[in-house]
Ligand SMILES: O=C(O)CCC(=O)C(=O)O
């Protein structure tokens with residue numbers, strides 16, 4: 001597996017071996033890239049963060065994460081030394097077995113039984129940007145104390161009766177929670193956080209209000225007025241996506257001022273507030289040993305906008321039934337998410353050098369409240385987890 005060529009070397013305060021000057025010049029030296037240079041997402045190996053002694057490796061992984069988050073908000077994370085590839089393959093197989101059941105069987109664990117967030121959503125039940133998504137799915141959330149299904153998000157998970165399903169998924173959830181903390185530590189280093197600052201940030205994510213989702217995509221019918229999954233940003237912290245080998249389905253939008261997308265139709269589902277209509281959609285096809293990782297809106301706040309949560313969508317035109325298994329590593333439900341000092345320091349330094357105006361500030365949010373606002377509409381209407 002090739003490693004990403006790291007265009008930036010950043011000051012890693014968790015391993016204070018690189019000078020602040022180097023960090024400044026790295027930020028100033030962000031190259032403006034051409035469309036073809038941007039067309040492949042970077043591949044980052046998390047391996048050095050699995051070993052405490054690998055200081056140099058850690059610096060390069062942290063720097064690569066920082067560069068990828070500045071440039072794309074999306075990257076491949078090579079986790080081949082963290083999990084056996086057979087594990088997510090087995091999850092996809094189990095999901096397939098569930099989705100192949102008769103409709104009435106699947107409906108036994110419908111979202112409506114619970115809090116409208118946990119359970120099974122039928123094909124086209126989810127709506128994004130006003131259009132029904134051509135997929136079905138099952139969602140599981142971090143269990144809560146004193147569940148009450150009358151309250152949004154506060155119900156109980158509903159597990160399929162497919163043999164081995166719950167056990168295998170629960171094992172994966174534990175691994176992805178651990179991976180979430182590892183990647184957060186590496187990103188904290190990439191942002192130049194001090195060990196004390198990382199300890200503080202860790203308390204915001206050490207009891208993640210995670211979401212585990214299994215999605216089934218039949219082929220998109222010709223002329224269908226909608227997508228397999230409409231363009232959206234993920235709203236939490238980090239998404240780790242395992243998908244089966246279907247090519248050309250997941251697409252990532254890279255805003256590029258001045259770059260006009262060839263097919264104007266493809267812009268029709270960019271949320272209006274985006275205000276950017278220039279850029280391109282690139283494929284994020286699965287790579288062996290890797291998950292596709294992207295940052296959600298909480299990282300946009302923490303980084304005070306340095307990192308962008310990137311639009312993505314799924315168009316599955318193939319003839320097979322595609323399965324994907326995203327895990328959403330989110331902040332704690334009560335986490336107060338606000339711009340981090342480390343991000344403000346970077347912006348301050350960059351501004352001094354570039355003589356730009358004052359950096360835009362993001363307002364703090366309590367993650368759980370933010371999430372409730374996002375899914376609140378699902379609770380009343382039963383639609384729209386990506387809205
Ligand atoms: O199925 C995929 O490839 C992406 C799904 C996704 O973006 C999501 O569930 O948020």
Ligand SMILES: [Fe+2]
Nearest residue numbers: 232233234312
């Ligand atoms: Fe997504």
